[in-house]
Amino acid sequence: MHGEARFPQGLPFSTDLYELTMLQAYLDEGLHETAVFELFVRRLPAKRNFLVAAGLESVLQLLEALRFGQDELAWLAATGRFNAALIDYLAAFRFSGDVHAMPEGCVFFADEPIMRVTAPLPMAQLVETQVMNRLHYQSLIASKAARMVLAARGAQLVDFGLRRAHGEDAGLAGARAAFLAGFAGSSNVAAEVLFGIPVFGTMAHSFIQAHDDEAAAFRSFAAAQPERCVLLIDTYDTEAAARKVAALAQALARSGTAIRSVRIDSGDLAAHARNVRAILDEAGLRDIGVFASGNLDEYEIERLLAGGAPIRGFGVGTRLLTSADAPYLDCAYKLQEYRGRPRRKRSEGKATWPGRKQVYRYVEGERMDHDCVTLDDDAQAGRPLLAPCMLAGRRVRPAPTLAESRALAARELAMLPRRLRGLGEGAAPYRVEISPALADLATAFDRGNA
């Protein structure tokens, strides 16, 4: 299974009913000309200076694989809500549209399309819910993880979030998004099995508690995991446990077995880390690292490291995979063009930029300077961020490997303007210009001239 890098296939009916009722109406009316939908984020959450695109590969796999089987079609027919034209359409459904998108790992901002779907209207509409579900969550987590990567200043970060992620899907896709953004790996076994992401593990408190004696638990675990031994030392008394580890490590060292690190999961992590570091150093065990976990996020990581806590790695779980301080993005998948004519939604507070668009990035020195959103046919001097990845339902090129996407994310983070790299709000936002051509089109549309 290793390295296949396939996302688990979803349910074809994980979609909103209105995708089917609109489909019925489109088929009844014969509205099957070319539509252009774009996915973008309307506003960055209050605590985000930038976002990181992720989820493209799982969307492309969905579009390649989406089929409606006999069970689904029988259910549809039995509801009595739909006619034979709709059922026949779904029975024959194969996605045959075009997809242009930012690559996974690309930094992006509000109002910038990160994916464009060009297809007959019924087809482009039908996939809305599933496309959004995948791009939204994975971009949300890659963006959260990137903040932790910047805060950690090179310390090792491991995803521990599966147990409180919102479902198994989220645990798996979140582990991948975090790795993409620079995490070293995940505790999630499925993430290694399916995506080849390095998997990490320590022990639970129950392991210590199941033994009558803490030192005996440490010895047993070291015997079972001689090469990757991480011992959890906060079940009863952290410093006392560190002394037991020191004694054990000195004994094990004589037999050639090394303990890799000790994990602290509760209490004042900075104080415990300093005490434990001193105990280990005094025993000559400078190679054993202190690893911290327990309700961590980028703010706490920054605080611990700024205070000089001697911590070499962090396990980050719940607050990563739920993006706890900003658990959703205000994203939308909107019709921007139909039958070659621009479209625009003007709802209050939710108006969109019409037309088929491209985003150009301008770099000064080694840093991003600003972006410009314009029409697709208004070529500019900057670097275009949306590239074709599927034409007529077929991939234009092989998918990048996860390692390649991870390397791209690292390059992108390195190019962030310094003011956007911090965690605080209040940094001057990144400049995203709307080109004169696009602004003119919006004005013309509103006057009824587009």
Added chain:
Amino acid sequence: MHGEARFPQGLPFSTDLYELTMLQAYLDEGLHETAVFELFVRRLPAKRNFLVAAGLESVLQLLEALRFGQDELAWLAATGRFNAALIDYLAAFRFSGDVHAMPEGCVFFADEPIMRVTAPLPMAQLVETQVMNRLHYQSLIASKAARMVLAARGAQLVDFGLRRAHGEDAGLAGARAAFLAGFAGSSNVAAEVLFGIPVFGTMAHSFIQAHDDEAAAFRSFAAAQPERCVLLIDTYDTEAAARKVAALAQALARSGTAIRSVRIDSGDLAAHARNVRAILDEAGLRDIGVFASGNLDEYEIERLLAGGAPIRGFGVGTRLLTSADAPYLDCAYKLQEYRGRPRRKRSEGKATWPGRKQVYRYVEGERMDHDCVTLDDDAQAGRPLLAPCMLAGRRVRPAPTLAESRALAARELAMLPRRLRGLGEGAAPYRVEISPALADLATAFDRGNA
């Protein structure tokens, strides 16, 4: 497929690596005596006065179905991390333990076990991550949805959250949890297909935009959905659209077709609802309801209804399925007894109550008065909340239907003390007593006498 009420089966390796490394050590040491683990929430989130248990049925289905196939075993062997004893153990794995739990829909509070797993130590440990993942998310969403149900005062609530839920799993399990808590249904087609949950749908802005004329879009949609027609009226100008709907409805009424409602998704919902209500009433269309959506949650629903906004139903999406103001619960699955002896974790801020426990509820009149957490063998006069649902790996009784669990949740919410029914913080918390027997055991354990 309808009515089978089966959750999609997950991946056997959606688990933390440490479950496998601990398993290896338990097998090496022969630690296979009976362990008791309990799942509980340490603290309620700041904005919750109570929680609603959900997810039990999906946990029981997991425990019945969990198997490790040839692919998984081959992967394990190839890693070189585990020995043949572990691989043989997983190849033969069948969950054969006991499960006691609160029923789905039961109201619960901090420090109360909602599930107890009694099984040989390796077995009870192995399922930790998956059990937590399911109970955590579904209880999180049922608890959030219950607040919306209380705030809505009988107005119809529909889940629209799939697109921004954290994955497909979350969309489906969240739709079920919301329905359990009292929602009328969901936009998620899979929720009807798999669980028989009523599915609702309107139309997207793109449907209106795809037509050159808004009134033509309304006519087309009404023709395609004559029995369930809900028209979205905020794409361009809400009040102008309401007048178009009024004209169309009067024409349709002559042919016997009725529009059910109009949906407003942006702007000042209260003001638009009043204007639209007046337009419809003036046209004699009192049966057409106003349905509102757009970034809603229980606070906004309460505000709108308190202000007298004439809204008959609400579509609630992102903030429901991400539990946006409290996106996780501080829950834990902890070893409380091994080999017949109590166990206790004493980590700072995370100490647990030892032993195998039961929760008793005391009711005064028609309201919950307080609960008492005690040892399982300390029978009390109140109503015990944990009941056996699986013994030796087999269900004790058929699963309740979703309708039965939903009815239980409604009865539970009706019994909540009045001070806990509001959304505000600051209500005196519900009283959860620790029995003298349990307190004595904890003290004895800490003195090394338990």
